[in-house]
Amino acid sequence: NGDRWYPNNPNLTIEEIKNYTNQGIPRVIEIAKKHGAAVDPVVGPYAENTRFAAKLEENGIPFIGPNQYALSLINKISVRELAREVGVPALRWMCLPNNATLEDIVAASNKIGFPMMIKPIDGGGGSGITRVDDLSQLEAEFQRLVPYLEKGYVPFVEQVLNGFRH
Numbered sequence: 174n175g176d177r178w179y180p181n182n183p184n185l186t187i188e189e190i191k192n193y194t195n196q197g198i199p200r201v202i203e204i205a206k207k208h209g210a211a212v213d214p215v216v217g218p219y220a221e222n223t224r225f226a227a228k229l230e231e232n233g234i235p236f237i238g239p240n241q242y243a244l245s246l247i248n249k250i251s252v253r254e255l256a257r258e259v260g261v262p263a264l265r266w267m268c269l270p271n272n273a274t275l276e277d278i279v280a281a282s283n284k285i286g287f288p289m290m291i292k293p294i295d296g297g298g299g300s301g302i303t304r305v306d307d308l309s310q311l312e313a314e315f316q317r318l319v320p321y322l323e324k325g326y327v328p329f330v331e332q333v334l335n336g337f338r339h
Contacts, residue, residue: 198225202232211235249294249329266331268294273328275315281330282311288333291318293326301326304333 201219205212212229214220214237226241238244246252256263267281282289282305291314292302301321303314318328 198228201225202228202234205229205234206232211237213237249292264332264334266329269328269330271322271325271327273322275312278311278315278328278330279308282308285330285332288335290331290333291315292329292331293318293321294329 198219201212204210212219212234214222214225219225220238221244223241223244226236226238226244229236230241246255250268253263253266265285267285269277269281278291287308288304288306290302290304301318303317305311305314322328
């Protein structure tokens with residue numbers, strides 16, 4: 174029924190969502206099977222989760238959204254690697270290790286240039302994204318990224334193209 178919503182838990186923290194994303198999939202499948210429902214995650218931890226889409230497909234449950242192959246392409250890194258493979262021009266970017274230091278970010282800025290964006294891969298809806306316009310801002314902006322690094326997020330740095338919106 175499209176007129177019902179079966180929330181698992183709408184009041185989770187970001188860390189709980191990361192854990193819940195894996196633990197909650199069986200519950201979502203159980204509810205969908207019980208009610209003969211399709212699943213529309215709209216936004217949140219399941220909306221861009223390849224594993225979730227695959228599990229629904231394995232269980233014959235319609236997923237209202239992109240299939241698992243399309244979802245696999247929306248990862249910031251895989252999309253850019255695919256673009257590079259087929260010769261599509263792209264902005265300069267780098268993926269850094271999750272234990273990146275300020276020195277690593279400075280080195281990346283020398284290759285990327287300013288302005289640049291620093292963001293955690295899989296940060297979730299823009300959380301953790303910071304713009305750095307010059308070297309004088311880098312240390313303060315790096316400190317904003319540290320909590321994400323401590324949680325295991327991988328930092329991604331890319332060139333900013335001014336005057337455009339998405």
